[in-house]
Amino acid sequence: MNDLFPPAPTMPGLFDSPVSPMVRIIDTETAGQKLAEDAVIEIGSVDLDLSTGAISNPMQTFCDPAGVPISPGARKVHHITDEMLAGAPPFAEAVRPFATETYAAQRADFDRSRLRLTGRWLCTYKLALRAFPDVRAHGLQSLVKYVPLDLSSVDGMLAGLHPHRALFDAVCTAVLLRRIADELMPRCHDLRDFLERAERASNEPALLAKLRFGRHKGVPIAEVPSDYLEWLVAEPEMSADAVFTARRQLALRRVRGERALPQAARTAL
Incomplete structure (x- = not known):
């Protein structure tokens, strides 16, 4: 994913006090x-x-x-x-x-x-x-x-x-x-x-790099099939970290116009 650390949605203020390091x-x-x-x-x-x-x-x-x-x-x-x-x-x-x-x-x-x-x-x-x-x-x-x-x-x-x-x-x-x-x-x-x-x-919940369970355990998120990510999102007992990560990855793929994410595309990510 290219947006692992995206900009925060805030507007700079003209009179903001200095930030302590x-x-x-x-x-x-x-x-x-x-x-x-x-x-x-x-x-x-x-x-x-x-x-x-x-x-x-x-x-x-x-x-x-x-x-x-x-x-x-x-x-x-x-x-x-x-x-x-x-x-x-x-x-x-x-x-x-x-x-x-x-x-x-x-x-x-x-x-x-x-x-x-x-x-x-x-x-x-x-x-x-x-x-x-x-x-x-x-x-x-x-x-x-x-x-x-x-x-x-x-x-x-x-x-x-x-x-x-x-x-x-x-x-x-x-x-x-x-x-x-x-x-x-x-x-x-x-x-x-x-x-x-x-x-x-x-x-926010943790943005996981890999899944820690299931048949895709240890697989980088970018390589997990979209249908499995959709299942994660729909599961009511799924952890907040897994759901958050799946939603972010699915949103990224929608922006790219992807869904099934064939193996060649997964390897290229």
Whole structure:
């Protein structure tokens, strides 16, 4: 698809205030419960200057889970113990220093729903799908490996940390967003345009590069037959990401005057 990062439908204002290039990349570890019952137990963040690529201001804190039990599955991932949380501040106090104007997170819907910080949110997972659609997988550590991401500039921040802890993942996500901006910013008029496009893409369902199920599992979307995409759209229990992706691909084919998409045409896309 040629419109993976299309312009945002906004009109430039004559008196728009300057846009800050600073984005706070943030990550949370939680008790691993359902959203309504979950508790944030760790927050980590760094700041990325999109104008220079500089990553700075690492912050990290534990949070008191207020009696919410940490699930065994969550403990197995982040290895945070009750002893590590002893004396931690309550969430409302712990989250206060992290407030800013623009945030980014991998799978931002998860962090945004738990942190409840107001502002602009960017999702590096959804943006990576548009910047690097051909990468094998789009989880954070997969992107580090397969893009690949050069972490040498943040070695000092990562020292003593490990994946699935809040600050480690925030630092890696900052490097990811910097690389995404390198890829997508040249398609934009300016920083404001990039942020508006990125925010819109982050608020939409994920635009998948490949299907993850069914007889076309692992096949690039551009090569999936139109009748199968039409079936996806019509299925009432289909995921929002799959439906959104199928609709976008079908709309693109309509613009091109295609429907059946014979094999030769699929290969050419």
